Amino acid sequence: MSDKDNNQDVNPSGPDIEEPKDDEHYEKVCYMCRRPESKAGQMISMPGGMNLCHDCMQKAFDSVTKGGMDFSKLGNIPYMNMNLSDLNTTPPAMEIPKKQKIKKKTQEQPVLTMKDIPAPHIIKSRLDEYVIGQEKAKKVVAVAVYNHYKRAFLDNRSAQGDAAPDEDIVIEKSNILMIGPTGSGKTYLVKTLARLLDVPLAIADATSLTEAGYIGDDIESVVSKLLAAADNDVERAQRGIIFIDEIDKIAKKKQTNTRDVSGESVQQELLKLLEGSTVEVPVGSNQKNAMTPMATVNTDNILFICGGAFPDLEEIIKERLKKKSSMGFGSVLKDTYDNDPDILKHVTNEDLRAFGMIPEFLGRLPVTVTLQGLTEDMMVRILKEPKNAITKQYEKLLSMDEVKLVFEDDALRWIAEEAGKRGTGARALRAILEEFMLDIMYEIPKDSNIGSVVVTRPYLEKNGGPLIQMRG
Known part of the structure; x- marks a missing residue:
């Protein structure tokens, strides 16, 4: 056995680790129509890792030739360095059908009752x-x-x-x-x-x-x-x-x-x-x-x-x-x-x-x-009641830093009043919170001793800062 053959059997990751084959986990996708092989049928592999389905290949030949080209005659064309290892034919005698039926996965669809x-x-x-x-x-x-x-x-x-x-x-x-x-x-x-x-x-x-x-x-x-x-x-x-x-x-x-x-x-x-x-x-x-x-x-x-x-x-x-x-x-x-x-x-x-x-x-x-226009009471409820409320999103972000975030009711009422003045509905709520939460999200990670932050109305009115409590 030659050195070349020996090098092919060596796995650079280690002798006990077997590299998974790409074909086992991924299927080929047509470069033109982006359909996978399970939808478009067997692919034709081109140089550079590009794959084409038979429909797109036929359209490519039809677009550059007046009379069109039948894939059944592809065997008479000089070999174009195609990677046709998946086909069971050799390049000089290969025959590709003009259209191939789409392979469908044999998965039974659940019956709707x-x-x-x-x-x-x-x-x-x-x-x-x-x-x-x-x-x-x-x-x-x-x-x-x-x-x-x-x-x-x-x-x-x-x-x-x-x-x-x-x-x-x-x-x-x-x-x-x-x-x-x-x-x-x-x-x-x-x-x-x-x-x-x-x-x-x-x-x-x-x-x-x-x-x-x-x-x-x-x-x-x-x-x-x-x-x-x-x-x-x-x-x-x-x-x-x-x-x-x-x-x-x-x-x-x-x-x-x-x-x-x-x-x-x-x-x-x-x-x-x-x-x-x-x-x-x-x-x-x-x-x-x-x-x-x-x-x-x-x-x-x-x-x-x-x-x-x-x-x-x-x-x-x-x-x-x-x-x-x-x-x-x-x-x-x-x-x-x-x-x-x-x-x-x-x-x-x-x-x-x-x-x-x-x-x-x-x-x-x-x-x-x-749909009704949002009132201040509805905006306050939007800020704290839904499962995906904006305040809950910020609480989740700070909890990842092991910091508890609390919004006072007066602060939420001020945010709702300010959003009503802007006239853009619920979209204004996130814009206002992004503006005032910027300094908090920037300063809190600096000190690991901070345990909780309380957003107050004076802070939103720029008459003070948020209430910060240290751990312990």
């Missing part, structure tokens, strides 16, 4: 642990998700052939429109729902959507995000939930001389997704091109939740309410609704049309729920 569907009150109770207030919004979302699970249950029964004689009744989805001021918890409510429930959920931003052919994301990109959230499982994605945030940003522009490529036209293109249609979306990418594989997704059973702040909508509602009666005993005073903190609950489709939403778009969002 009625016992597995969480009741609305259970969903709401779990949301109550993280979201303060907004009772109406949590009820609407809980019922919508509950009915969404029921549709999934009926689909599974139909696929298994267990449909009852009355199964010709089709349950349609009720898409939701959430309206609330900034910082009231629209996005946080949906994100919390995604963590609590085992259903694919994608959150998209309407501000990046543009008309087809212009710079920006196409409408189908929101379905692509859902497909990615479902691990490219089309059947699972077709029973998912899509939350489109900042939906008010695609309202019809008023008095514009340029083409409205991100307003009314985007609403028109969203109609087919909201109502239900079959669309082709790229797998593993938001952009369509010749190298990206496509997947067909049916949006009939996808639940859409649209949310937006709708600034200045309050003024539109007030103008409509004031026009009811201006004279006599039933007249409405001009300042009747000026100080109404829950003015959004009076919203109608007429107000939304005046804002710039087209009637066809509103017709496909039959459920409208409004």
Whole structure:
């Protein structure tokens, strides 16, 4: 045996340690479409550690040749230094099929039963642990998700052939429109729902959507995000939930001389997704091109939740309410609704049309729920009651330094009052805490004898410092 062969058997880590093979723990991923070998089939290894699936390799040859190239004739091409050790053929006589069936993992999917569907009150109770207030919004979302699970249950029964004689009744989805001021918890409510429930959920931003052919994301990109959230499982994605945030940003522009490529036209293109249609979306990418594989997704059973702040909508509602009666005993005073903190609950489709939403778009969002603006009492509760409260996060950080952090009630009340002045809702709470906790988080690790820190109102008002107690 040569020295070269002996060197190959020597493990630099030691004679008793056997290095694990990469193939045992990792599978190859296509360099173009990012699909693993279990999804795209056997890979072709290129120099430099790059792997390509057969679909992307075929598209690469088709894009550079007019007539295309059949992989079955690849054996007549001079050997291109490919690493084809995984194939059971030698390079001069190799034959690669044009398309290879995708390998699917033989894992049985759990059968969905009625016992597995969480009741609305259970969903709401779990949301109550993280979201303060907004009772109406949590009820609407809980019922919508509950009915969404029921549709999934009926689909599974139909696929298994267990449909009852009355199964010709089709349950349609009720898409939701959430309206609330900034910082009231629209996005946080949906994100919390995604963590609590085992259903694919994608959150998209309407501000990046543009008309087809212009710079920006196409409408189908929101379905692509859902497909990615479902691990490219089309059947699972077709029973998912899509939350489109900042939906008010695609309202019809008023008095514009340029083409409205991100307003009314985007609403028109969203109609087919909201109502239900079959669309082709790229797998593993938001952009369509010749190298990206496509997947067909049916949006009939996808639940859409649209949310937006709708600034200045309050003024539109007030103008409509004031026009009811201006004279006599039933007249409405001009300042009747000026100080109404829950003015959004009076919203109608007429107000939304005046804002710039087209009637066809509103017709496909039959459920409208409004969120209340946060009061000082609600902000104080947000600071200390949820499981993931901001104050609890700081207490956790300092506990890692074996320091106890305490917030006085007067201090929390001052933070809530200051956040109300900024007008950005719950987002202002973290901004204020970040500002005042900076010195504490910087100074405490300097002295290991500090045992506890108490944040007081005088410290927040810059009339003193926090109360620090030493150990022992």
